[in-house]
Amino acid sequence: MTRVIRFNAFDMNCVAHQSPGLWRHPEDQSWRYKDLTYWTELAKLLERGRFDGLFIADVLGTYDVFGGSDEAAIRHAAQVPVNDPMLLVSGMALVTEHLGFGITTGTGFEHPYPFARRMSTLDHLTNGRIGWNVVTGYLPAAARNMGQTDQPAHDARYDHADEYLEVLYKLWEGSWEDDAVVRDRTRGVFTDPDKVHHIGHEGAHFSVPGIHLSEPSPQRTPVIYQAGSSPRGVRFAAENAEAIFTAAPTKALLRETVTTIRRELEIAGRDPYGVKIFNLSTIITGATDDAATAKLSEYLSYGDPEGALVFMSGWMGVDLARYGLDEPVGNVDSNAILSAVKAFQSADPDGGEWAVRDIAEWGKIGGMGPRIVGSGETVADVLQEWVEETDVDGFNLAYAITPGSFADFVDHVVPVLTERGAYQAEYTPGTLRHKLLGRGDRLADEHRGASYRVGAKNSTIIERPSTIPSSSTSTAAQPTRGR
Numbered sequence: 452m453t454r455v456i457r458f459n460a461f462d463m464n465c466v467a468h469q470s471p472g473l474w475r476h477p478e479d480q481s482w483r484y485k486d487l488t489y490w491t492e493l494a495k496l497l498e499r500g501r502f503d504g505l506f507i508a509d510v511l512g513t514y515d516v517f518g519g520s521d522e523a524a525i526r527h528a529a530q531v532p533v534n535d536p537m538l539l540v541s542g543m544a545l546v547t548e549h550l551g552f553g554i555t556t557g558t559g560f561e562h563p564y565p566f567a568r569r570m571s572t573l574d575h576l577t578n579g580r581i582g583w584n585v586v587t588g589y590l591p592a593a594a595r596n597m598g599q600t601d602q603p604a605h606d607a608r609y610d611h612a613d614e615y616l617e618v619l620y621k622l623w624e625g626s627w628e629d630d631a632v633v634r635d636r637t638r639g640v641f642t643d644p645d646k647v648h649h650i651g652h653e654g655a656h657f658s659v660p661g662i663h664l665s666e667p668s669p670q671r672t673p674v675i676y677q678a679g680s681s682p683r684g685v686r687f688a689a690e691n692a693e694a695i696f697t698a699a700p701t702k703a704l705l706r707e708t709v710t711t712i713r714r715e716l717e718i719a720g721r722d723p724y725g726v727k728i729f730n731l732s733t734i735i736t737g738a739t740d741d742a743a744t745a746k747l748s749e750y751l752s753y754g755d756p757e758g759a760l761v762f763m764s765g766w767m768g769v770d771l772a773r774y775g776l777d778e779p780v781g782n783v784d785s786n787a788i789l790s791a792v793k794a795f796q797s798a799d800p801d802g803g804e805w806a807v808r809d810i811a812e813w814g815k816i817g818g819m820g821p822r823i824v825g826s827g828e829t830v831a832d833v834l835q836e837w838v839e840e841t842d843v844d845g846f847n848l849a850y851a852i853t854p855g856s857f858a859d860f861v862d863h864v865v866p867v868l869t870e871r872g873a874y875q876a877e878y879t880p881g882t883l884r885h886k887l888l889g890r891g892d893r894l895a896d897e898h899r900g901a902s903y904r905v906g907a908k909n910s911t912i913i914e915r916p917s918t919i920p921s922s923s924t925s926t927a928a929q930p931t932r933g934r
Contacts, residue, residue: 453873454835454838454839454873455689455872455873455874455875456834456835456844456845456849456868456873457503457845458845458874459504459506459553459846459849460493460497460502460504460506460848460850461506461508461848461849461850462505462507462508462510462850463507463508463530463532463536464509464535464536464539464629465527465532465533465534466482466483466484466527466532466851467479467527467755467758468481468508468537468861469479469733469817469850470754470817470818470849470850470852471527471528471529471754471755471758471759471761471814471815472731472753472755472815473750473753473852474528474751476750476924479790479852479855480855480896481852481853484534485534485664485751487539487542489497489544489773490539490543491545491546491916492854493505493543493745493853493854494543494544494546494547494550496547496827496854496861497550497857498547498549499610499801499861500571500860500865501874501875501876501877501878503551503564503659503886504550504552504553504883505543505551505886506553506584506676506696506847507552508536508555509533509535509536509555509586509597509602510530510593511557511560511590511593511596511880512529512590512593512767513525513530513531513592514529514590514762514764515592515758515762515765516768516769517757517761517770517771517772518772519641519770523757523760523761524765527722527761528758528764529758529761530762531618531927535567536554536555536556537573539555540552540554540573540581541573541576541577544578544580546574548878549878550580550884551582551674551887552573552883552897553583553584553674553694554580554581555586555675556583556584556586557588557593557724558585558586558588558615558616559586559587559588559593559594559597559608559611560586560588560593561659563580563615563659564622564659566619567618567622568663568664568665569675570583570623572668573671574668574669574670574671575665575668575669578669578882579670579882579883579884579892580666580927581670581674582674582675582676584676584678585616585675585676585677585691585692586678587608587609587611587612587679588608590765594871598606599860605681606683609683609684609687611656613687614656615767615902616691616899616900617652617654618650618659619900620672620832620903621652621903621911622650622659623663623672623721624894624904625650625670625903625905625907625910625911626647626648626649626650626662626663626681627646627648627662627663627667627767628648629667630643631646631666631667632738636732644786645886647662648662649661650662650911651767651911654909656777662790669892670882670884670893671893672893672894672900673883673884674693675693675694675900676692677691677693677694678695678696680697685712685715686715686719688712688715689716689718689721690719690899691720691899692726693725693726693727693884693887693898694728695726695727696728696730696731696847697709697728697729697730697731698730698820699820699821699844700748700821701821702836702840703792705726705730705837705841706840706842709842712728713842715834716922717862719899721895722895722897725888727845728843729843729844730820730837730843730844731817731818731820731839731846731847731849732820732823732848733816733817733818733821733850733851734819734824734830734846734857734859734864735816735824735851735859736824736825736826736829736830736863736864737826737859737863739824740825740829741884742826743825743826743829744824744825747816747822748878750852751815751816754812755807756776758812759810759811759812759814760807760810760811760814763788763810763811763814767820771783771810775808776808776811777805777806777807777808778806779804779805780806780807780809780810780881781804783807796807802837817849817850818849820879827863827866830867830870831867834846834873836913838873848860912923921929
């Protein structure tokens with residue numbers, strides 16, 4: 452059977468997401484990011500193209516590694532200004548029926564208790580079409596502006612995230628039983644208190660004794676996305692994610708990455724094919740190969756090399772402003788840069804030694820993933836080759852211009868893949884989880900989060916306290932709880 456390929460659109464509530472400088476292109480509409488109609492129009496376009504979802508990235512800080520300040524990031528609109536992604540979802544959900552929404556938020560700077568309620572609210576309002584991209588944070592500026600001196604150490608961030616998700620699973624999966632809400636008009640009972648449970652969490656980072664504030668939403672736990680690439684990040688993804696994002700620039704590297712992820716899923720006791728793996732890619736397409744190639748040349752003429760180095764410096768943690776554009780990459784003192792460039796070079800047909808200038812050129816359009824250029828037929832051929840040779844499930848599509856890059860994909864590539872049976876001909880009914888995985892609305896029984904359901908092995912239901920604890924500022928007797 453021909454394998455159906457999954458697709459997300461990759462965007463951000465800002466101007467220059469992954470293609471710095473392209474905001475200057477006369478057809479680019481990313482400057483309209485502040486206008487809700489931009490997002491509702493994009494959502495309708497993506498649903499017309501039967502995309503699985505719109506994945507919205509986010510950062511809570513500025514890229515200030517390049518040049519030791521955020522000046523270049525501000526000048527080039529390199530993911531700044533940037534607005535909150537969560538507030539976009541309700542409007543887009545109102546004008547669509549099937550499109551999923553993956554929202555990026557970090558675990559480092561917000562308590563899980565209010566976050567749990569906001570995600571449950573969105574899952575209700577979208578009728579079960581919400582997903583959460585779990586990030587632990589990587590920008591030092593975000594940590595400083597939240598009162599910290601720097602980001603915690605890499606593995607420590609994942610240890611913190613482990614407990615963060617434990618709290619969320621207890622709230623989403625174990626606090627309310629499925630039939631807790633009875634809406635009994637005769638007895639005047641809306642919710643049965645005996646079926647709403649305090650989670651009693653006491654951990655190294657969080658104390659959450661009470662109940663989840665929201666009644667169970669269609670999915671309870673949103674679809675969990677994750678993009679960790681380190682050994683610790685891959686292990687975290689294997690234990691929690693239902694969709695995993697990668698950014699491999701070559702088929703060889705992607706095949707190795709996918710194999711590692713599926714092996715880690717098995718080690719975690721999960722079905723290695725019960726998770727969808729998406730690779731970052733940018734597709735530039737047109738009516739013919741020549742038209743697509745000309746379009747790429749035009750887009751590159753608008754690309755901003757300094758803006759690309761701003762991103763690369765932030766992603767790699769190395770100030771590339773300290774090196775001349777013609778400096779050989781081998782002179783850059785960074786294992787992260789060298790390993791990334793090694794992968795980039797393997798994707799370069801010329802195969803020559805790279806300079807800093809080449810890093811800037813690569814990063815002009817689409818970030819760190821590969822670019823696929825050609826007619827609808829050519830692009831479809833390449834996509835199917837990548838899936839066949841790497842075992843990846845789908846692609847997270849960055850744009851050169853928006854919504855133009857997405858519209859071109861819908862007009863030129865989707866019909867070809869559909870005719871070949873490699874693209875969904877219609878949406879599967881149900882929640883985002885069921886559309887993606889085909890296993891119902893709830894977390895799979897083998898998933899870590901399922902172990903926190905009422906009656907499961909990690910359930911921490913405690914007896915409801917009979918009184919409200921006294922505050923430190925008052926000794927007055929507290930009333931008993933009316934339950």
